[in-house]
Amino acid sequence: MMSESELAGLRRRGDLLFENSRYGNRYAVDRSRLQSICESGSIPVVHLGQVAGVRALRSSFPAQWLSALLWCSRETSSVRVLARQAGATSRVAAWDETARDIEEHGTEDFAMSIDTSRPSRRKRPG
Secondary structure, three states: OOOHHHHHHHHHHOOEEEEEEEOOEEEEEEHHHHHHHHHOOOOOOOOOOOHHHHHHHHHHOOOOOOOEEEEOOHHHHHHHHHHHOOOHHHHHHHHHHHHHHHHHHOOOOOOEEEEOOOOOOOOOOO
C-alpha cells in the first residue's frame, strides 16, 4: 500500500510506469520496484487489466516481457464475482470495460490467450 503523497512523488520523478483506478482503489506499477525485483534475480509478474498498461510497461521498462491474456466468458466471470461476494456490480462492469478494450485494441499485444473457464488437462504436481 502506498499513500497519495508517495504516488505523487513517483509521478514527479517519472518513476510511475502505469496507474489506473478500479473498484474504488488505485493500482500502480513503479520502475524502482520492478528494477529491485529484476536485480534480485527474480522474475516480476505484473497483473494489468488494460491494454494501455501492457503497452506502457513494454515501452518504458527494458525487459523481455511475456504477456498472457487470461480470459473467461462474462457468464463465468459473473459466477466467480458472486461467489466472492465483493463488489459484484463494479466487477462485472470492469469485465465489460476490459472486453471493450480488447475489442478496440485486439490481442496482438499478447503472446498467448488462456481461457480460465476451461479446466487444465495437465496433471498438477503433488
